[in-house]
């Protein structure tokens with residue numbers, strides 16, 4: 001017999017329409033009936049703690065980090081992040097049940113959010129569920145998502161920016177049968193690359209928010225770190241790799257490309273593999289977005305190098321205004337690196353030649369369904385105006401309220417809706433990477449696009465809106481009712497309150 005969580009996952013895949021909902025419905029709460037039946041396949045502990053990490057030469061940098069420990073399951077479920085401050089990479093298969101014991105050993109409250117995962121509201125790491133310092137919280141959920149690259153990070157109200165910046169973040173990888181059948185590169189040929197920017201004081205301490213203007217524009221570092229390392233270099237062999245790139249930065253936008261001008265071969269986005277590979281000269285990646293690349297080093301010679309770079313992106317007056325240099329404010333931590341400035345991200349050098357029998361598949365995954373007709377509001381999209389207003393980040397003129405939901409933020413479980421995020425610009429005109437919790441959406445269209453490097457394909461949970469742009473999204477509210485967040489993933493904007501709840505009401 002299937003238990004309720006398996007039924008929920010099936011419901012998610014469309015095999016069974018709407019079970020009783022979750023956290024509500026006929027089961028009053030996620031703990032009511034299933035404590036008895038929840039048998040985790042994987043069980044682990046994540047401890048958020050204060051530590052030191054040697055990032056730059058000299059004195060180690062005080063950081064905040066997640067330390068992982070596997071309690072139940074095979075070693076591949078929890079992979080250490082190569083001595084960096086990043087949390088361990090968690091790997092699970094779709095359909096597996098996972099229990100995670102979160103211990104908060106930080107000097108302040110925190111909570112973990114599973115970015116991109118479709119989990120019940122009370123497992124989602126909502127700021128109302130923050131855990132005080134010294135306390136613990138146990139997560140239990142079944143992984144229903146498609147194979148893909150997700151991540152986890154803290155989500156306490158007004159403290160997400162500093163906690164992520166301090167080092168709290170990790171990659172969460174889901175695999176499934178559909179993906180396995182493709183025989184994509186695995187093990188050391190399947191590389192997560194977490195891109196972040198940081199600024200360091202002379203004593204190697206991290207610098208965060210030195211000028212009030214940085215709160216409004218978003219904080220920018222002047223050193224690019226990959227997997228917690230500056231000047232990231234890696235020896236590779238002459239064969240294809242799968243690169244899982246996460247923009248784990250607070251506010252920096254990357255314009256990814258290969259330095260030698262050859263195009264990027266894109267195989268996946270936030271919510272997993274695309275229907276088929278896409279070839280693009282460059283890809284713009286906003287905070288929290290992911291892109292998966294097929295990086296084929298075949299045909300290169302020993303000693304040859306390939307460099308992933310961020311190309312210049314003209315963000316207008318913004319790029320010079322953003323940061324202490326531009327603001328003529330205090331200039332701590334050296335040179336200012338504007339948003340949109342070009343730089344190298346990661347260097348790959350062929351250490352030896354190799355042949356591998358891996359082909360880039362022509363078809364990667366089933367295409368997302370075209371269900372525009374099924375949206376209950378197809379003639380009247382739900383609109384959200386994102387703006388910076390008198391130094392306050394607002395969505396439809398409202399700031400975050402912990403459990404507050406407006407009437408126009410209530411949706412019905414089991415329905416699909418068209419949502420529109422609108423960035424009118426405002427004063428100052430800023431980019432806003434908009435993220436919705438609890439689901440994966442599709443981008444139906446973008447109006448007023450300023451650039452052509454957006455990757456609006458496949459399943460997404462975060463979409464970048466430049467000033468003047470408007471995007472139309474297909475949302476699907478299934479399986480779980482309750483309170484979920486949507487917000488700007490510029491973490492300084494989020495902490496300023498550019499975040500709201502939406503409520504999924506059980507039918």
Ligand code: C2O
Pocket residue numbers: 113115153155288435437485487489
């Ligand atoms: Cu990645 Cu609400 O967060």
Ligand code: CU
Pocket residue numbers: 113114115116435436437438
């Ligand atoms: Cu999220």
Ligand code: CU
Pocket residue numbers: 393430431432433488489490493494498
């Ligand atoms: Cu924003």
